Amino acid sequence: MNVFPPMLNERRFVPFLDEVDGTLCLPASATSAVIDEKARAYRLRFPLLLDEAKTLREQINASTHAPASCRFGPYCDNILGMNWRLPSGAIARIGERVVKTTTGYDWLRFLMHSGSRFGEPVDYVIRLRPDCGFTAIARFEGSPSALQACVSKLLHSGWMHWWDSVDFITEGRASSVRVAIHCVPEEAPIFAQQLEHIATSTKTQLTLQNHALSPLDALPDLVLKMTPDRVISLATELASEAVRSTGLCYNGVLHLYLSPGEDRAERTYALAQEVAPELHAVGGDWHSHWLPSTPPNITESAWIQTLEEAIHMTP
Secondary structure (H helix, E strand, O other): OOOOOOHHHHOOOOOEEEOOOOEEEEEOOOOHHHHHHHHHOOOEEOOOOOOOOOOHHHHHHHOOOOOOHHHHOOHHHOEEEEEEEOOOOOEEEEEOOOOOOOOOOOHHHHHHOOOOOOOEEEEEEEEOEEOOOEEEEEEEEOOHHHHHHHHHHHHHOOOHHHEEEEEEEEEOOEEEEEEEEEEOHHHHHHHHHHHHHHHHHHOOEEEEEOOOOOOOOOOOOEEEEOOHHHHHHHHHHOOOOOOEEEEEOOOOEEEEEOOOOOOHHHHHHHHHHHHHHHHHHOOOEEEOOOOOOOOOOHHHHHHHHHHHHHHOOOO
């Protein structure tokens, strides 16, 4: 029996851009410049980017989230489908051109976070968002308690769903809160007024950069997933271990950037082991593109073994 019949390849996704549904199919090797070129012509954008120079596959492999996940959710909610090359060489179509509405095991999520164990992505179908034509970056500075209050105000405000990102940034001993806003130009003064109100009420200093580019922080060396209430405290605790960090406050994700060096993978692993007990205690986990994927848990092991046997079956 051939587990993957010839018709499998005939059903694969072909490149397309649907300006009505806001979806785009393109190679996993595409960079942000390629995505922007295709989407901008239809006043659309893909906000979940980490690094201008890296491929989309590399970015998704580096983290489950980007700063704009605050507003638009993790990568797995914005990748609608894939052409996936299995170890046998066969290419399977996973997902559809629309947001998933059926129940069952999420193949997309599973394969996207399985490393290269079950093959590799060839093409992605990504979900685009409207390009409103104006981006601003707000930066709040102040005492640790003032910044904590600022984040709380931002996340509990009725404006919460309008912030592209709410990030707690550390660089050495300095820390700040960064907020990205994307809106139509005519509404920018309203957003500025609200941000100024938050700065005044939390006794922080606000700097607002208009007509800015969306933040691209580069690929993190280590990603820590925890509860949102722990992001700021853990970022502060680890400030001496990293050159800089970006805490995605709404999502409970911390991106750490270590100093360059040949032993970066070793230092990343050592730091991950140091914080792992604390993360696991609250149901969190860690990930690094420098290191192999963590092994599956006991519950999934038997199912994964069956899947591997099916994938490697020959006619």
